[in-house]
Amino acid sequence: MTRLGIDVGGTYTKWVVLEGETVVGEGTVPTPPDPDETMTFVASLAARRVESIGIGLPGHVDRDTGTALFVPNPPGDWDGYPVGSRLSALTGAPVTVVNDARAFGLAELLLGAARGLPDVLFAVLGTGVGGAVALRGGILVGPRDNLGEIGHVTVSPWGPVCCCGNRGCVETFAGGPGIVRAFGSGSPKEIASPKEIAEAARAGDGRALGVLSRAGWALGVALGDAAAFFGVGTVVVGGGISGALDLMRSALDKELERRRPLIGEIAVLPAVLGPMAGAIGAALYGRRSG
Ligand SMILES: [Zn+2]
Structure with missing residues (x-):
C-alpha cells in the first residue's frame, strides 16, 4: 500500500x-x-x-x-x-x-518512541507547542481535532500574552518565539535563534540556561497536570526545539517529581522519528x- x-x-x-x-x-x-x-x-x-x-x-x-x-x-x-x-x-x-x-503522536505511537506503549502524552516543541494524548493504544481526537493542546495550558495566569488570547500558556515559555523573547528581553540588541540560545547554554551562558530552564519548568507543570488528568506514565517530547530537551530536563523533572505521590513515575522520552x-x-x- x-x-x-x-x-x-x-x-x-x-x-x-x-x-x-x-x-x-x-x-x-x-x-x-x-x-x-x-x-x-x-x-x-x-x-x-x-x-x-x-x-x-x-x-x-x-x-x-x-x-x-x-x-x-x-x-x-x-x-x-x-x-x-x-x-x-x-x-x-x-x-x-x-x-x-x-x-506526530500517531507516528511516534505506532513507529517511534512510544511503540508498544498504550497510554502516552505527546508534546511537540516548535514555533508553537502542540500535543496529543494516546489512551489504550489510540490517539484521542476531540470535535475539532483539538484534544491534547498542551501548549495552551496556563502555567502563569499573569504571564506573557499568547496567540490564543490567554496569558502565560506553556507556548509563551517553551515555544521558539517565547524562548527568543525571554532571552532577548534583557538586551534588545541580542536576537538569537532557539538553536543559538541552546548553544549558548551549553557553553555556560547563565541567561540562556535560565530561559531554557524556565521552558522546562513550564513544560513540567503542564505535563505533570496532564499526567494527573489522564493517568498516563509516559511522555514523548519532539519538535525542532526538543534538541534542547536535555537543557530543560532538570526543571521539568523537578515538577514531575513534586507530583510523584499523585502521578507516580513518569518516563520522559525523546521522539525518535525526527x-x-x-x-x-x-x-x-x-x-x-x-
Ligand atoms: Zn495559548
Missing part, C-alpha cells in the same frame, strides 16, 4: 511516501502562498499513484468533512477551506485531514480512510 503524507507548516511543508510502514520518498518545500497552490503541489506528488493521502494542518480541522477550521499560521486564508474535497477532486484518492500534533514525524503520521492516518 502506497500512502502519501503531508505536513503543512507555517514556513515549510514536508511530505513522505510510505510503502507499508517504510519511508520510500520524502521532501521539504517552502509552504506555497495559499491553500489552492498547496493543493496543486500535493496533487503533483500524488501523480505517482498513491492509494491514500493524509494531510496534517497546524490548527483545528473537521475530520468528518475534511475542512480546515482554524489554521492561522500557513500563508493564505485556510479557515473554512475544503481541503479534503479539493484534494480528492484533484487526485481521485481518499483524503484524511488531521491536526499536525495528532499526526522532522518527518508529522508527515509520517499524516500518511498513517490516510490508510484509515483508504
Whole structure:
C-alpha cells in the first residue's frame, strides 16, 4: 500500500511516501502562498499513484468533512477551506485531514518512541507547542481535532500574552518565539535563534540556561497536570526545539517529581522519528480512510 503524507507548516511543508510502514520518498518545500497552490503541489506528488493521502494542518480541522477550521499560521486564508474535497477532486484518492500534533503522536505511537506503549502524552516543541494524548493504544481526537493542546495550558495566569488570547500558556515559555523573547528581553540588541540560545547554554551562558530552564519548568507543570488528568506514565517530547530537551530536563523533572505521590513515575522520552514525524503520521492516518 502506497500512502502519501503531508505536513503543512507555517514556513515549510514536508511530505513522505510510505510503502507499508517504510519511508520510500520524502521532501521539504517552502509552504506555497495559499491553500489552492498547496493543493496543486500535493496533487503533483500524488501523480505517482498513491492509494491514500493524509494531510496534517497546524490548527483545528473537521475530520468528518475534511475542512480546515482554524489554521492561522500557513500563508493564505485556510479557515473554512475544503481541503479534503479539493484534494480528492484533484487526485481521485481518499483524503484524511488531521491536526499536525495528532499526526506526530500517531507516528511516534505506532513507529517511534512510544511503540508498544498504550497510554502516552505527546508534546511537540516548535514555533508553537502542540500535543496529543494516546489512551489504550489510540490517539484521542476531540470535535475539532483539538484534544491534547498542551501548549495552551496556563502555567502563569499573569504571564506573557499568547496567540490564543490567554496569558502565560506553556507556548509563551517553551515555544521558539517565547524562548527568543525571554532571552532577548534583557538586551534588545541580542536576537538569537532557539538553536543559538541552546548553544549558548551549553557553553555556560547563565541567561540562556535560565530561559531554557524556565521552558522546562513550564513544560513540567503542564505535563505533570496532564499526567494527573489522564493517568498516563509516559511522555514523548519532539519538535525542532526538543534538541534542547536535555537543557530543560532538570526543571521539568523537578515538577514531575513534586507530583510523584499523585502521578507516580513518569518516563520522559525523546521522539525518535525526527522532522518527518508529522508527515509520517499524516500518511498513517490516510490508510484509515483508504
Ligand atoms: Zn495559548
